[in-house]
Amino acid sequence: MRTPVIAINMKTYPQSSGSAGLQLAGLCQDVAEKTGKCIVIAPQQLDLTLFAGTFTIPIFAQHVDNAKQGSTTGRITPEALKDVGCAGTLINHSEYRIPAEDVKALVDRCKSLGLITIVCTKDADESRAYAQFQPDFIAVEPPELIGGDISVTTAKPEVVSDSVKAVKDVAPNVKVLCGAGVKNGRDVAKAIELGAEGVLLASGVVKAEDQRAVLEDLVGGL
Numbered sequence: 001m002r003t004p005v006i007a008i009n010m011k012t013y014p015q016s017s018g019s020a021g022l023q024l025a026g027l028c029q030d031v032a033e034k035t036g037k038c039i040v041i042a043p044q045q046l047d048l049t050l051f052a053g054t055f056t057i058p059i060f061a062q063h064v065d066n067a068k069q070g071s072t073t074g075r076i077t078p079e080a081l082k083d084v085g086c087a088g089t090l091i092n093h094s095e096y097r098i099p100a101e102d103v104k105a106l107v108d109r110c111k112s113l114g115l116i117t118i119v120c121t122k123d124a125d126e127s128r129a130y131a132q133f134q135p136d137f138i139a140v141e142p143p144e145l146i147g148g149d150i151s152v153t154t155a156k157p158e159v160v161s162d163s164v165k166a167v168k169d170v171a172p173n174v175k176v177l178c179g180a181g182v183k184n185g186r187d188v189a190k191a192i193e194l195g196a197e198g199v200l201l202a203s204g205v206v207k208a209e210d211q212r213a214v215l216e217d218l219v220g221g222l
Contacts, residue, residue, distance in 0.1 A: 015207055
């Protein structure tokens with residue numbers, strides 16, 4: 001997966017459900033193709049098979065379970081994500097936190113399958129701790145700023161720069177994304193300036209009145 005990257009978590013908003021979700025994914029692919037920039041989308045879990053079979057931009061899961069294949073009802077395994085054509089998965093998002101031992105196990109399992117991992121963290125200390133597991137990406141998002149109107153790059157730029165340093169100190173090959181309140185190209189450009197290699201966002205795109213305009217603005221900051 002190329003960097004810098006715009007990673008969009010579609011969550012379970014009505015604006016990303018059903019036909020609206022397909023339309024948004026189509027916009028993401030169109031903007032990616034026209035600009036040559038890397039846009040990744042994480043649709044709702046029910047849509048993973050459909051999206052992976054429809055679009056050529058990377059499709060990520062919003063969550064994966066550290067569960068064995070077999071008698072684990074209701075779980076989604078890394079092997080299943082691989083089988084349906086996903087490129088990777090988010091792990092430990094602030095809305096779906098899991099124990100550290102599961103984070104490590106999932107990173108290892110995904111790596112063995114060729115799945116890209118974006119491990120979400122809340123601050124520089126957690127970023128340093130989870131970077132030791134050697135995921136592909138660490139995405140630092142202060143929980144109190146998620147879904148807000150002020151980007152982490154403005155409200156707490158030190159969280160981004162400190163996380164980049166912390167990660168690179170222990171795992172130089174792990175790339176860092178940032179998120180929480182990211183809304184426009186200025187926020188993206190600031191994230192890159194602070195050392196990140198892209199952003200992870202949700203509502204800034206999903207809930208936008210003009211989603212195409214927002215996407216084009218965002219990639220303009222890369």
